[in-house]
Every structure is written in C-alpha cells, then in structure tokens.
Amino acid sequence: MKTHTFNVDEIEGQMLNQLLISAVSPRPIALVSSIDNSGKVNLSPFSFFNIFSFNPPILIFSPSRRSRDNTTKHTYENVLQVPQVSISIVNYAMGQQIALASNRFPKEVNEFEKAGLTPIKSNVVAPPYVGEAPVSFECIVDQVLSLGNEAGSGNLVISKIVRLHINDSCYCPDNLVDLEKLDLIGRMGGSYYCSTRSESRFEIKNPETPIGIGFDQLPKHALGSDVLTGNILGKLASMAQVPSQESLEICRANPEIEIIFEQKELEEKINLLHHKIKDLIKKEQFEEALCCLFLIQ
Numbered sequence: 662m663k664t665h666t667f668n669v670d671e672i673e674g675q676m677l678n679q680l681l682i683s684a685v686s687p688r689p690i691a692l693v694s695s696i697d698n699s700g701k702v703n704l705s706p707f708s709f710f711n712i713f714s715f716n717p718p719i720l721i722f723s724p725s726r727r728s729r730d731n732t733t734k735h736t737y738e739n740v741l742q743v744p745q746v747s748i749s750i751v752n753y754a755m756g757q758q759i760a761l762a763s764n765r766f767p768k769e770v771n772e773f774e775k776a777g778l779t780p781i782k783s784n785v786v787a788p789p790y791v792g793e794a795p796v797s798f799e800c801i802v803d804q805v806l807s808l809g810n811e812a813g814s815g816n817l818v819i820s821k822i823v824r825l826h827i828n829d830s831c832y833c834p835d836n837l838v839d840l841e842k843l844d845l846i847g848r849m850g851g852s853y854y855c856s857t858r859s860e861s862r863f864e865i866k867n868p869e870t871p872i873g874i875g876f877d878q879l880p881k882h883a884l885g886s887d888v889l890t891g892n893i894l895g896k897l898a899s900m901a902q903v904p905s906q907e908s909l910e911i912c913r914a915n916p917e918i919e920i921i922f923e924q925k926e927l928e929e930k931i932n933l934l935h936h937k938i939k940d941l942i943k944k945e946q947f948e949e950a951l952c953c954l955f956l957i958q
C-alpha cells in the first residue's frame with residue numbers, strides 16, 4: 662500500500678492543524694461555561710475534548726493559543742482565576758448557536774446572551790450550564806496543563822465531574838440516555854460536522870467469547886480474498902474456536918456446498934465458498950460461515 666509520510670516539523674502550522682483535525686475526527690463538542698474573578702460569564706465551544714476516566718470522572722478540553730496571533734482564550738484565562746466549569750454537550754438543534762458562541766466577542770460579552778442560550782444555575786460550581794443541552798456536567802478544575810507558549814499550543818483543562826444533569830427529553834431509566842433523542846453532533850475537518858442519527862450509527866457487538874481465534878488462525882485463502890472484507894474476517898476471527906471435524910463433515914454434506922465442490926478449479930471453489938460465507942454472515946449464521954471457511958485449508 663502506498664502512503665504519504667510527513668515529518669511534522671516540516672509541515673506549515675495551519676496545514677498541520679487542518680490535517681490533524683480532519684484525521685482525528687469526529688470529535689465530541691464541549692460547550693464550556695466559565696467565569697472570571699469578577700463573576701463575568703463566558704461560553705465557548707471546544708472540540709479538543711473527551712472523557713478520560715470514570716473513576717475519578719475526568720473530562721479534558723483544550724483552549725489553545727490562537728494560531729493567528731498567539732493570544733489566549735478567555736476560557737483559559739478564566740479557569741486560571743476560578744477553577745470551575747460547566748460543560749454542556751452539543752446536539753444538532755444547537756449547532757448554529759454554538760458556532761455563534763465561538764465568535765471572538767470582547768471579554769465583557771456574555772455569549773449565553775449573544776447565542777440565545779439559557780443559563781441554568783449550577784448546584785455546586787459558579788458557572789451556569791446550558792438549559793438547551795441534553796447533558797451537562799458541573800466540574801471542578803483539577804489541573805491546567807500548558808503544552809507550550811507558541812501559537813497553536815494547547816492548554817489541557819483537566820476537570821473532575823461533580824454533578825451530571827440529563828435533560829428529561831432524552832432521559833430514559835434503563836440506559837440513562839436515549840441515543841436517538843440525544844442527537845449529538847461531532848466536529849470534523851474544515852467547517853464540517855457530523856450527525857449521530859440512526860442512519861449513520863451502527864453496532865459492533867463485543868464478541869460473546871472472551872478471546873477470538875484471531876486472523877492468524879484463518880486459512881490462507883481467506884486473507885487474500887476479494888470477497889471477504891476485513892469486517893467479515895474480523896467477525897469470523899472473533900469466534901471462540903476453529904470448527905470441529907464433525908461440524909466440518911456436516912457442513913460439507915450440505916447439498917449447496919456439494920455443488921461448489923463439483924467445480925474443477927480450486928480457485929473457483931474458493932471464490933464460490935467466499936460468496937456463500939458472505940451470504941451466511943449477512944444472515945448472521947456465523948458458525949456455518951466459519952465451517953465453510955475451514956472446508957479448504
């Protein structure tokens with residue numbers, strides 16, 4: 662496979678930024694509310710954001726130094742003064758409003774007002790959270806870790822969650838949150854966002870068996886297949902054990918398989934078997950599919 666390899670020291674800053682935010686994507690978006698020591702409220706979105714631990718429950722976001730003029734963000738300045746934040750999660754309905762909140766307003770401007778979002782008084786921390794958000798966290802800032810003093814340098818704001826608010830509209834007692842009703846969006850490269858609605862969501866179930874046989878145990882012909890994709894082989898390699906002799910014999914006696922073995926050329930047999938395996942996987946008949954794969958070793 663051909664690849665382009667870059668030495669990061671030789672890539673111009675803006676280009677590296679674009680490359681990284683396109684490749685490390687989609688990213689969840691934190692809408693961060695903070696205050697300065699005179700009590701002025703600030704609200705800004707940050708997609709250099711994620712959860713890094715649930716015991717203790719830790720969220721980290723990064724208000725970077727601006728690449729254009731190396732200035733720092735109000736959010737960063739605020740957390741150094743008052744080490745508390747409210748972090749609200751962003752859904753589709755809030756998209757345009759959070760983009761507006763990201764404008765470079767003067768320090769005295771409250772972005773809740775500019776973006777038309779509702780501040781709700783927090784239980785424990787001083788910064789309010791966003792009433793429209795599906796989920797919000799009240800956090801105590803544990804550490805602010807500066808990654809440098811140059812334009813584009815990040816500042817990790819490491820925060821411990823002390824309260825969690827789930828909007829009734831997406832609360833469900835079984836799983837706590839309903840993914841469809843959450844309707845979260847993610848940030849991608851350029852000015853692109855993505856949706857998490859059901860049409861773009863899919864499930865990869867954890868294998869029921871604790872340890873799969875692995876790709877190295879699959880017959881060689883499987884790995885060079887034009888029909889069997891990485892996902893199909895991944896599913897088969899997640900099975901607990903290679904098929905027994907007895908199950909292979911049962912599989913081989915199936916009339917549909919017998920027809921395949923009537924072919925003279927080995928390549929043709931393999932090709933037909935691979936198509937059969939693909940069909941069986943579609944029907945979620947995984948044991949049968951694995952047996953077919955092992956009929957030729």
Ligand SMILES: Cc1cc2nc3c(=O)[nH]c(=O)nc-3n(C[C@H](O)[C@H](O)[C@H](O)COP(=O)(O)O)c2cc1C
Nearest residue numbers: 705706707708709723724725734735736763764765
């Ligand atoms: C969706 C989105 C995600 C953003 N993510 C970040 C980020 O992770 N880090 C950052 O420094 N700026 C990010 N920005 C830009 C900031 O929101 C913007 O610089 C804002 O003006 C900072 O506000 P403040 O100076 O009031 O803190 C993002 C903007 C948007 C719209």
